[in-house]
Amino acid sequence: MAELGREPKSERGRALLTDLVNELAVAPSGVSFIASCLDRLVEAWDLRAARAVINDSVLGLQLFNAGRRPLELDQMPSSLLARGSGIHTEPTMVEAADDIDAIARLCEVALRMDRLHYESLHDPLTGLYNRRGFDEHLAAAISRSVRYGWSFGLVIIDLDGFKGINDRLGHQGGDAVLRQVGEQLRQGLRSGDIAARVGGDEFALLLHIDGPTSLDLILDRLHGGGGIGPAGDVRWTPGLAMCPDEASTVDDLYRVADQRLYEAKAAGASAGSARSEVR
Amino acid sequence: MTTDLDRLELELRCLPGVVAVGLDKDANGEGLLIQAVVLSPVAPTDLRSRIRRIVDANVREGASLEILVDSMETAGAT
Numbered sequence: 001m002a003e004l005g006r007e008p009k010s011e012r013g014r015a016l017l018t019d020l021v022n023e024l025a026v027a028p029s030g031v032s033f034i035a036s037c038l039d040r041l042v043e044a045w046d047l048r049a050a051r052a053v054i055n056d057s058v059l060g061l062q063l064f065n066a067g068r069r070p071l072e073l074d075q076m077p078s079s080l081l082a083r084g085s086g087i088h089t090e091p092t093m094v095e096a097a098d099d100i101d102a103i104a105r106l107c108e109v110a111l112r113m114d115r116l117h118y119e120s121l122h123d124p125l126t127g128l129y130n131r132r133g134f135d136e137h138l139a140a141a142i143s144r145s146v147r148y149g150w151s152f153g154l155v156i157i158d159l160d161g162f163k164g165i166n167d168r169l170g171h172q173g174g175d176a177v178l179r180q181v182g183e184q185l186r187q188g189l190r191s192g193d194i195a196a197r198v199g200g201d202e203f204a205l206l207l208h209i210d211g212p213t214s215l216d217l218i219l220d221r222l223h224g225g226g227g228i229g230p231a232g233d234v235r236w237t238p239g240l241a242m243c244p245d246e247a248s249t250v251d252d253l254y255r256v257a258d259q260r261l262y263e264a265k266a267a268g269a270s271a272g273s274a275r276s277e278v279r
Numbered sequence: 280m281t282t283d284l285d286r287l288e289l290e291l292r293c294l295p296g297v298v299a300v301g302l303d304k305d306a307n308g309e310g311l312l313i314q315a316v317v318l319s320p321v322a323p324t325d326l327r328s329r330i331r332r333i334v335d336a337n338v339r340e341g342a343s344l345e346i347l348v349d350s351m352e353t354a355g356a357t
Contacts, residue, residue, distance in 0.1 A: 029285035031292070031300075062292055063299035063316065070301025070314035071347065077298055077316045078351045114289050122293075137336065140283075144339070187325065191335035 013099025016044050020106055030114030031064075034107045038066035041089065041103065049090040052104060053081055054111050058119075061085075062111065123197040125175060126182025134196030134204050138250055141206055145243045153215060153240050155205040156257040158265065160235045162201035177234055188222040203236075204257075215240055237264050287337040291315050294329055296322025298349075310341030319350045 020037055027033035038050040052064040061081045065071055071080075080088075087104045121133030129137070141152050159165070159181065166174040178201065185195040185203060194206040209215055219238060239261025247253045288300045291313075301314035315330050323329070327346060334344055 029289070031288045032285050059292055060321075061298060065299070065301060068288070068300070068302045070303055070312065070345070071299060071316060076351075077347070077349045078318060081298060114285075115293070118289050118293055186329070186332075189332070191332050194336050 010096060010099060012044055013096040013103075016040060017099055017102050017106075020103060024106055024110060027110065029117075030110030030112070031068075033110040034064045035066065035068040037103055037107055037110075038064060038087070041087065041100070042066050045089070045093060045096070047089050047091070047093075050087060051080060052087045052107050053083060053085050054104075054108050055085045056108075056111055056115055058115055059111070064107070123182075126179055126197050128182050128186065128203070129194065129196035131196065131198040131204075134194065134198060134206070135250055137194050137206055138253070142243055142248055142250065142253070146248055149244070150208075151210055151242060151245065153205075153207045153209045153211075153242050154253045154257050155207060155215065156198075156239045156254070156261050157203040157205065157236045158239075158261055159201040160237055160265075162234075165234060181234075181236070184222060189218070193218075211242060212240060237261060239264055283337050287313070287333065290333045290337070291330060294326060294333070296326055297330070305341075305343050310343060311338060312343050312345065313338070314345045314347060316347045316349065319348050322348075 020033075020040065023036065024033055027036070034052055034054075038052060041047060041050045050066045054062050054064070056062060063071075063077055063080055071077060085104070085108075087100050087107070089100065093100055121129060121136070123130045138154065144150055145152060159177070162174065162177075165177055169177070178197070181203065182195070182197060185205070189195055189205070190208075192208055196204045198204045207215065207218060209218065215238070239257045239259065241247055241253045241256035241260065243253055247256050284302060288302065291297050291300045296317045296319070297315055298318055299314075299316035301312075301316070303312045303314075304310070305312040313334055317326060330346060331344065334342055
């Protein structure tokens with residue numbers, strides 16, 4: 001730092017910018033990169049604070065503090081956001097403004113990369129995870145289950161007669177039903193449980209349960225004692241696979257759950273009608 | 280591939296109304312303190328439960344959650 005201190009500030013800024021460009025290529029995520037950028041700025045110029053305001057086209061204004069540290073409560077977030085896009089330092093670094101501005105552009109790119117990654121893991125219609133995002137959680141849950149012996153259930157849910165719903169209500173009506181199911185799952189699940197839309201009218205749940213009896217209780221709550229959709233007549237059929245008792249790989253869990261689902265469909269075991277036949 | 284904390288931060292930031300996320304050790308220095316900063320005029324009514332659900336899905340143990348709500352009217356946080 002002593003040597004850096006003798007350099008012109010713009011030289012220091014350019015050196016830091018070069019380092020950060022190289023770091024961005026290997027950063028584990030955009031948000032961690034932004035936190036690192038701000039930390040490096042604070043360190044390089046011995047600043048009291050450095051915050052970034054980034055205006056993402058989807059997320060809107062986002063505020064970042066150096067090192068991911070929580071915000072101090074003496075400044076309201078809205079007042080910090082009101083400063084506009086860019087990196088804001090205390091004290092203001094007028095002499096390095098161009099370099100800091102270039103670093104701010106890097107941070108924008110980093111957040112955009114993260115947001116695109118997020119979108120690749122989520123279903124835009126329901127806001128739930130998609131198959132890819134869900135499988136990341138499923139793989140992590142399997143690892144924990146195998147290591148610690150914790151059990152959980154994978155539940156595949158299929159809407160009954162969804163093609164008929166689309167035919168009757170049109171695709172917009174069908175989409176509305178899917179959104180409603182997504183909302184019902186989001187609001188009805190317990191903390192720690194995870195929901196996803198993994199196919200057209202197929203949903204998946206990762207539930208921390210110990211067997212079919214626990215599943216019955218959750219389905220009761222999710223289903224609210226009746227059907228869903230605009231006319232309250234849409235029902236669903238679930239299929240359950242327990243980890244680690246019945247399967248302990250992603251593929252095997254899906255296979256067992258799918259098999260249970262088909263058996264339940266064949267037996268006419270929609271949720272609310274014959275839940276004891278779920279398995 | 281992001282870490283769990285990276286994913287946690289990004290998922291929280293993707294919630295409508297959430298404008299900042301802070302991550303730090305809690306007061307005991309053992310668990311994780313998660314701060315979510317929310318602008319109330321654009322936050323859905325069930326935002327707290329959605330934040331809690333995302334935290335629980337990504338952090339297995341030892342996390343405390345602090346939600347800072349900015350009403351965008353006058354100074355003072357809750």
